[in-house]
Amino acid sequence: xxxxxxxxxxxxxxxxxxxxxxxxxxxxxxxxxxxxxxxxxxxxxxxxxxxxxxxxxxxxxxxxxxxxxxxxxxxxxxxxxxxxxxxxxxxxxxxx
Amino acid sequence: xxxxxxxxxxxxxxxxxxxxxxxxxxxxxxxxxxxxxxxxxxxxxxxxxxxxxxxxxxxxxxxxxxxxxxxxxxxxxxxxxxxxxxxxxxxxxxxxxxxxxxxxxxxxxxxxxxxxxxxxxxxxxxxxxxxxxxxxxxxxxxxxxxxxxxxxxxxxxx
Numbered sequence: 001x002x003x004x005x006x007x008x009x010x011x012x013x014x015x016x017x018x019x020x021x022x023x024x025x026x027x028x029x030x031x032x033x034x035x036x037x038x039x040x041x042x043x044x045x046x047x048x049x050x051x052x053x054x055x056x057x058x059x060x061x062x063x064x065x066x067x068x069x070x071x072x073x074x075x076x077x078x079x080x081x082x083x084x085x086x087x088x089x090x091x092x093x094x095x096x
Numbered sequence: 097x098x099x100x101x102x103x104x105x106x107x108x109x110x111x112x113x114x115x116x117x118x119x120x121x122x123x124x125x126x127x128x129x130x131x132x133x134x135x136x137x138x139x140x141x142x143x144x145x146x147x148x149x150x151x152x153x154x155x156x157x158x159x160x161x162x163x164x165x166x167x168x169x170x171x172x173x174x175x176x177x178x179x180x181x182x183x184x185x186x187x188x189x190x191x192x193x194x195x196x197x198x199x200x201x202x203x204x205x206x207x208x209x210x211x212x213x214x215x216x217x218x219x220x221x222x223x224x225x226x227x228x229x230x231x232x233x234x235x236x237x238x239x240x241x242x243x244x245x246x247x248x249x250x251x252x253x254x
Contacts, residue, residue: 019167023162026145026162026168027175033100
């Protein structure tokens with residue numbers, strides 16, 4: 001888990017990559033079994049990963065061609081940005 | 097301490113591994129018949145922890161099927177570390193046996209409409225055919241209770 005920073009209320013923000021879009025319920029179950037679920041709010045970002053991001057990621061990481069993949073990742077991330085912003089806003093409204 | 101047997105599929109070889117751990121491997125075919133979980137790909141596809149049974153000490157034994165099962169231990173360790181827990185209440189045992197990929201692909205084909213159930217039956221037959229080898233391999237693995245957990249971060253922490 002990579003530490004990203006602290007939000008305005010002092011909650012720590014981490015990110016975790018799992019290579020698999022279907023890992024959400026697994027992580028949730030693991031946290032419950034470890035009795036730490038009350039300390040976490042898991043937010044899945046996979047619905048915002050578009051095709052350009054996927055192709056860029058595959059070229060960059062899968063085929064080890066970052067010179068080809070990175071510009072695509074950049075474009076894909078730009079396209080996904082508004083959706084991710086609204087996800088953060090909705091999350092804050094829901095949990096904070 | 098709870099135990100989690102993680103593999104590519106959570107309802108085939110991992111179930112046998114859990115039964116071996118529970119000392120219920122003497123009549124494995126009968127045990128597999130008894131448990132409704134064996135070959136239940138709907139349960140597997142939920143990607144949730146599958147409860148098998150309690151061991152003699154009352155610890156819970158689970159299985160989990162996910163293509164990235166090697167990450168499960170790292171994720172559990174990280175969840176504990178960030179939450180500030182010193183001791184992890186879960187022991188993850190990765191199950192990686194010969195022939196598991198074939199079972200996995202057969203179980204994926206089990207999602208197909210109409211002919212899917214045929215592939216599931218084939219996957220069950222494939223696992224039962226290898227049951228002795230699976231049991232032998234599972235018994236060779238270090239006992240989870242004697243394992244040392246290694247707190248390794250999934251990625252380097254900056």
